[in-house]
Amino acid sequence: MKKTLFLLLYGLLLILAGPTEVEAVLPLEGKVIVVDPGHGGYDPGAVRAGVEEKNINLQISLKLKGYLEEKGARVFMTRNGDYNLAVVGLHKKEAHRYDLRKRLDMAKQSGASLLISIHANCTYGVSQQGAEVFYYQPSEKGRLIADSIQSELRSVPGMRKRIIKTSNCYILRNASMPAVLVEVGYLSSPGERKNLLRGEYQELISQSISSGILKALSVQ
Numbered sequence: 001m002k003k004t005l006f007l008l009l010y011g012l013l014l015i016l017a018g019p020t021e022v023e024a025v026l027p028l029e030g031k032v033i034v035v036d037p038g039h040g041g042y043d044p045g046a047v048r049a050g051v052e053e054k055n056i057n058l059q060i061s062l063k064l065k066g067y068l069e070e071k072g073a074r075v076f077m078t079r080n081g082d083y084n085l086a087v088v089g090l091h092k093k094e095a096h097r098y099d100l101r102k103r104l105d106m107a108k109q110s111g112a113s114l115l116i117s118i119h120a121n122c123t124y125g126v127s128q129q130g131a132e133v134f135y136y137q138p139s140e141k142g143r144l145i146a147d148s149i150q151s152e153l154r155s156v157p158g159m160r161k162r163i164i165k166t167s168n169c170y171i172l173r174n175a176s177m178p179a180v181l182v183e184v185g186y187l188s189s190p191g192e193r194k195n196l197l198r199g200e201y202q203e204l205i206s207q208s209i210s211s212g213i214l215k216a217l218s219v220q
């Protein structure tokens with residue numbers, strides 16, 4: 001009788017304690033992602049009305065890093081401040097190429113499964129607008145990730161709805177892992193330039209890029 005009572009109480013305790021807690025696995029756990037804020041230091045990238053591309057790129061990249069880490073990814077940045085990776089003594093194209101080569105080496109050494117380069121666009125007119133995602137044509141994975149990011153960016157309120165494009169640019173062509181390049185908007189458009197300077201808009205853009213990455217990587 002005593003034994004039955006004990007078992008009953010024990011059973012009741014188990015019910016009250018509820019199921020054993022299972023540690024939640026974050027969706028990007030185990031993924032290594034390299035975020036590459038374009039330009040930096042003496043290379044401002046595009047400049048319009050005093051706004052320098054390099055700063056927008058870094059601000060959005062840092063926010064993107066936060067969102068990706070929240071989801072469990074390990075994130076490496078090719079730069080964390082206002083500098084680039086070229087060495088003293090190199091100039092113009094040579095310096096630019098050296099900088100990009102260094103960024104690609106960093107990405108390779110980190111063992112990343114994705115490289116995402118952040119830039120802002122600029123053109124002569126003022127009417128071009130909208131974020132655009134680029135990939136290197138032979139890379140099927142690159143295309144899938146670019147497409148996923150682009151469709152998230154299309155849902156940003158007021159965003160000009162663009163489609164993904166191919167690019168032969170150095171960083172995409174030479175990356176040893178799937179790589180995409182996001183042009184977050186046009187500095188030549190007065191409205192978009194103003195938006196890109198706003199922290200809130202930068203959050204929206206980086207959040208969209210991060211959910212695009214998450215969706216693409218979770219189907220692979």
Ligand SMILES: [Zn+2]
Nearest residue numbers: 038045119120
């Ligand atoms: Zn750029």
